[in-house]
Amino acid sequence: MKAIVMTSTGGPEVLVLQEVPAPQAGRGDVVIRAEAIPVLFPETKLRSGEFPLGVEPPLVFGFQAAGVVTEVGTDADPALIGRRVAIATMGLGSYAEFVSAPADSVTLIPDGLSSVDAAAVLMSGSVALPLLETAALTGTETVLIEAAATGIGSYLTQLTKEYGAARVIATAGGPAKAEQARKLGADDVIDHNDPEWPARLRETLSGATLDVVFDSIGGSTALDLLDTMTPLRGRMLSYGWLSGAPAQLTATDLITRGLTLTGCAGPDWLSRVADARTATLHRAATGTLNPLIEAVLPLDQAARAHQLIEDRAPLGKYILQPTHDS
Helix, strand or coil, rough: EEEECCCCCCCCCHEEEEECCCCCCCCCCCEEEEEEECCCCHHHHHHHCCCCCCCCCCCCCEEEEEEEEEECCCCCCCCHCCEEEEEECCEECCCCCCEEHHHHCCEECCCCCHHHHHHHHHHHHHHHHHHHHHHHCCCCCEEECCCCCCCCHHHHHCCCCCEEEEEEEEECCHHHCCCCCCCCCCCEEEECCCCCHHHHHHHHHHHCEEEEEEEECCHHHCCCCCCHHHHCCCEECCCCCCCCCCCCCCCCHHCCCCCCCCHHCCHHHHHHHCHHHHHHHHHHHHHHCCCCCCEEEHEEEEEEEHHHHHHCCCCCCEEEEECCCC
């Protein structure tokens, strides 16, 4: 079968289309005929070596895919054969015509939802839902969503008012993404490409304070935001490191202001994300969550998709689609 092999760590050019053996379903596994493979932002960090991969290349790359179950291993439900599903691998193997994954990672794709849309919404939507549940909005809060036009932020922006936000302030990088954030539901948008954007935030608040911050940028700006937050009930949910580092603040910074920070990471958090996959696909199928797709590309365009993501070009997901013509 054809697959994208990561030949070494490095730039997008290390992702090369090659012929490799098709996977077989091991115990507790399924194999799918892949129809749609999302290209995920964290994958670019793993490919570059910025994040540790844990396995030495060469290897078939990729974390998620959607398609039709063609084989099940022992201890997996044979009724899955022929079903359309989304799957999550253990970190390898999804950029391929056929993909093996644990059966307990399978999420059935509802009728009326395409495999492409399921692949596009699965990861980011499944993180957004538990973030909103953790925020416990009551209907009165002013909320800040960082990087609100793309990825997880774009799904938070779609849903936050439904979950109880009174006002949504967003950050986005540049005019096109600012427009996207407004279309998705933001009331105010600040360009976080401006290094002084926390000062712009204070101007936008005009004396009001933030009750909830969805922090995907991290780094030093997290500390800058604390004095814009509501004392005693302000809460920051930290789930991303777009700056390259987690939020740079201390317990003292929080305690002296009466604020809380929840780190949305680790095994228990990932379990909640996995539990949200069914609800995410159901929302996409019923139209209460809009899958955001930049383009559908042939499988052999994986390197190009990685380059475009690193250029911060897309407003939605790039989806790789095998041709299955051989």
